[in-house]
Amino acid sequence: MRLYGTEITSRLMLGTAQYPSPAVLAESFRRSGAGIATISVRREAGGDRAGAGFWNLVRDLGVALLPNTAGCHSVREAVTTAQMARELFDTPWIKLEVIGHADTLQPDPFGLVEAARILTDEGFNVFPYTTEDVVLADRLLQAGCEVLMPWGAPIGTGLGLTNIYGLRTLRAQFPDLPMVVDAGLGLPSQAAMAMEMGYDAVLLNTAVAKAGDPAAMAEGFARAVEAGRLAHEADPMEPRDMAAPSTPVIGRAFLS
Amino acid sequence: MLAPFCEGEAAEEPVVRLGQQAAGWWERQGVSVTRRGTVVVTLNRDRRELDRFARRTEGHTRLDAAALAALEPDLAGRFDQALHVTDEAHLDPRAALRHLRARLEGDGVSFVAEPGRGDGLTFDCRGLAARDAFPDLRGVKGEMAVLRAPDINLSRPVRLLHPRFPLYVVPRADGHFMLGATQIESDDRRRRVRSVLELLSAAYALHPVFGEAELVEIGADARPAFPDNLPRLIRRGETIHVNGLFRHGFLLAPALARMAVDMACDRGKPEFYHADHG
Numbered sequence: 001m002r003l004y005g006t007e008i009t010s011r012l013m014l015g016t017a018q019y020p021s022p023a024v025l026a027e028s029f030r031r032s033g034a035g036i037a038t039i040s041v042r043r044e045a046g047g048d049r050a051g052a053g054f055w056n057l058v059r060d061l062g063v064a065l066l067p068n069t070a071g072c073h074s075v076r077e078a079v080t081t082a083q084m085a086r087e088l089f090d091t092p093w094i095k096l097e098v099i100g101h102a103d104t105l106q107p108d109p110f111g112l113v114e115a116a117r118i119l120t121d122e123g124f125n126v127f128p129y130t131t132e133d134v135v136l137a138d139r140l141l142q143a144g145c146e147v148l149m150p151w152g153a154p155i156g157t158g159l160g161l162t163n164i165y166g167l168r169t170l171r172a173q174f175p176d177l178p179m180v181v182d183a184g185l186g187l188p189s190q191a192a193m194a195m196e197m198g199y200d201a202v203l204l205n206t207a208v209a210k211a212g213d214p215a216a217m218a219e220g221f222a223r224a225v226e227a228g229r230l231a232h233e234a235d236p237m238e239p240r241d242m243a244a245p246s247t248p249v250i251g252r253a254f255l256s
Numbered sequence: 257m258l259a260p261f262c263e264g265e266a267a268e269e270p271v272v273r274l275g276q277q278a279a280g281w282w283e284r285q286g287v288s289v290t291r292r293g294t295v296v297v298t299l300n301r302d303r304r305e306l307d308r309f310a311r312r313t314e315g316h317t318r319l320d321a322a323a324l325a326a327l328e329p330d331l332a333g334r335f336d337q338a339l340h341v342t343d344e345a346h347l348d349p350r351a352a353l354r355h356l357r358a359r360l361e362g363d364g365v366s367f368v369a370e371p372g373r374g375d376g377l378t379f380d381c382r383g384l385a386a387r388d389a390f391p392d393l394r395g396v397k398g399e400m401a402v403l404r405a406p407d408i409n410l411s412r413p414v415r416l417l418h419p420r421f422p423l424y425v426v427p428r429a430d431g432h433f434m435l436g437a438t439q440i441e442s443d444d445r446r447r448r449v450r451s452v453l454e455l456l457s458a459a460y461a462l463h464p465v466f467g468e469a470e471l472v473e474i475g476a477d478a479r480p481a482f483p484d485n486l487p488r489l490i491r492r493g494e495t496i497h498v499n500g501l502f503r504h505g506f507l508l509a510p511a512l513a514r515m516a517v518d519m520a521c522d523r524g525k526p527e528f529y530h531a532d533h534g
Contacts, residue, residue: 020266022394023484053394054441057483156419212312 001200003147003178004093004125008064010035011195012225013180014218015205017070022057024214029061032218037063038095038203040070041085042077055088066127068095073108075115082119094119095127095149095182105155107131113139120144129182132166134173141177148174149182149203152194156206158186161193171198188217188224195228196236257413257426258282258345258507259294261315268486270527271504272314274511279345281510286359287352289345292412295319295328296339299461305417306337316341330408334463346413346426349506377520380497383480384443389492393499395443395478398436399451403459405469406431416462423458432472435459439503443478451476479503487512488530489519496520 001008013036019025029037039058041051058065067085072078075098082094098115100108107130116126120143128140132150140148150170153159161167162184171179181194182203191202202225211217260275283289296316298306310316316339325332327340357367380386387393410433416423426434435458438451452474459466482488482500487508490497498516501508515526 020268021481021483021485026483050395050397050442050444053443057392057394 001178003127006064008035008201010222011201011229012191012222013038013066013201013203014208015203016040016058017205018209019214022054025209026057026061027215028208028218029063031215032208032222034218034222035063036066036203037061038066038068038205039089041067041088042069042071042081064093065089065091066093066095067091068129069097071099072097073099073102075111075118078111078115079118082115082124083122086124092123092125093127094124095129097129107151109133109136109139112136113143116140116145117143127180132163132170134170137170137174141174147178147180149180151183152181152190152202153184155183157184158207159184160186160190164193164197167194167199168197185221188220191221192224192228192231195225196231198232201225257294257424258289258347259341259413259415259424260507261313261341261344262294262296262415263504263507264313265309267504268484270486271508274527275504275507276343278507278510282347282352282506285356287347287355289347290412291343291345294341294344294346294413294415295324295331296341296415296417297324297331297335297337297462298417300336302418303337305419306339309417310339313341315343328410328412328414330410330463330465331414344413347506348428352506376494378495379516379520380495381499383499383501384478386480386497386499389497390482390490390499392483393480394441394483396481396502397438397440397442397444397476397478398503399438399440399447399455399474399476400434400436401452401455401471401475402428402473403433403435403466403469404431404472405433405466407468408433408463408465414462416458418458418461421454421458423455423462425459425462433459433466433469437503445476445478447474447476479505487528489515489526489528490530490532491519492532 001011010033012032012034014029014034015038016025017040037058067089069078069081072081078096078098085094086092096115098108098111099105112128112130116128119126126145127147127149128145129149130136130140137148150167153162178200180201180203181199185191185202185204186207194202208214208218208221258279260272264272279289279291296309319338319340321336324335324338384395410427413424413426424436428434435455479502480499481502485502487500496516496519498512515528518526
């Protein structure tokens with residue numbers, strides 16, 4: 001899987017917030033083999049490098065870092081946070097979140113497109129956290145995004161893929177675009193389903209960090225992602241209404 | 257708060273086990289400790305959080321609305337279910353330290369504020385200030401507020417579980433309540449509006465009477481923590497470093513002090529002994 005020209009071997013991405021400890025976080029990454037770690041900049045930054053202690057531990061994970069603009073509710077906030085992230089982590093990658101609704105943490109589609117355009121013009125590689133809306137997706141591509149991150153469900157809910165029709169439509173509309181289902185997953189089966197639908201990767205945080213055994217859950221997700229990807233590549237059968245027995249039926253009145 | 261069972265929701269097993277010794281130890285030092293347990297509640301829409309918390313912790317009994325009202329009358333009608341973590345306690349940390357200091361001074365111990373070290377063995381308990389010695393020691397920011405709310409009476413700490421803004425309220429003397437605490441991966445010590453808003457909003461959700469409370473104090477500091485969020489005892493020459501108590505200072509200090517003494521007296525390697533790779 002290539003994201004902005006970088007080859008990423010694992011199709012599982014994990015957030016780094018809310019774990020019981022950095023040691024548990026590291027063990028979760030080790031057992032899952034996740035290839036990308038997202039990291040929140042805004043609140044931890046404290047105006048300078050006050051979050052450096054934690055960030056250094058995340059750097060030690062040895063995976064690609066994808067800083068995010070979590071908690072930003074305006075274009076200006078998101079752009080400023082992205083600029084700070086680039087300086088702190090020396091990467092043009094930014095997972096762009098512009099929140100438009102405080103309760104559902106739903107993206108602000110208008111602010112998202114505007115911020116994506118500004119950041120792309122400044123040389124960022126933007127990973128926009130978006131909905132499954134195909135029109136919005138098109139606008140984000142026009143703004144310069146080369147990867148999309150549609151939500152499965154609102155952040156932290158664990159509801160899974162709440163709009164399967166919308167996600168199928170989005171995948172079908174842009175078949176060659178790297179797309180990552182981001183947020184709302186609660187169980188590995190939901191990640192497998194996203195992968196079976198042809199999504200390139202999944203990103204999650206709360207489902208692992210808040211599990212009773214985060215490292216075990218991380219491994220569970222990793223296996224599900226692998227299973228879902230294998231199933232997608234194996235070209236699954238089409239469902240049908242009529243039963244098709246896999247054993248011979250000759251000699252029985254199967255057409256009666 | 258001396259809340260080993262509640263802390264067990266996210267903390268490692270030693271915190272729960274060793275933390276259970278804390279209340280008794282502080283009492284034996286003559287510190288005023290209130291043993292009335294902890295009440296745990298959620299807002300209606302987060303009801304599943306209470307089930308999750310109950311699954312992952314021990315030492316609690318379930319309360320219905322009537323039982324909660326009997327336990328904490330001022331919470332009557334606000335929550336239809338709760339947990340009572342019976343064997344937890346609370347104290348006033350500043351009063352406890354004042355008491356310890358006075359007692360030690362009475363025993364002839366002198367306190368000096370100037371930097372430097374004496375002869376013989378040194379116990380280095382500087383917390384985050386010892387980061388010069390331990391690069392993997394990090395700060396985890398915590399912010400708290402103290403309110404004076406004479407119109408509400410709570411006799412024990414109350415925890416409000418919330419996916420975004422968890423809160424505990426600890427009753428203090430004279431109608432005062434301590435609200436805590438944020439937990440942010442940062443060693444920034446500034447008091448942020450957002451954090452205070454979150455704490456106060458959660459308190460208001462717990463009981464609207466907090467909306468009329470007097471804001472007495474806002475505090476912020478950084479907790480010293482190692483990557484596993486467990487404390488460490490490390491010996492370097494004539495110095496024994498005791499550090500990384502994270503958010504469990506009053507809960508684990510008694511056990512850590514005992515282990516530090518064992519280490520000083522060469523009585524084997526204590527549980528939190530950490531081989532020095534520095």
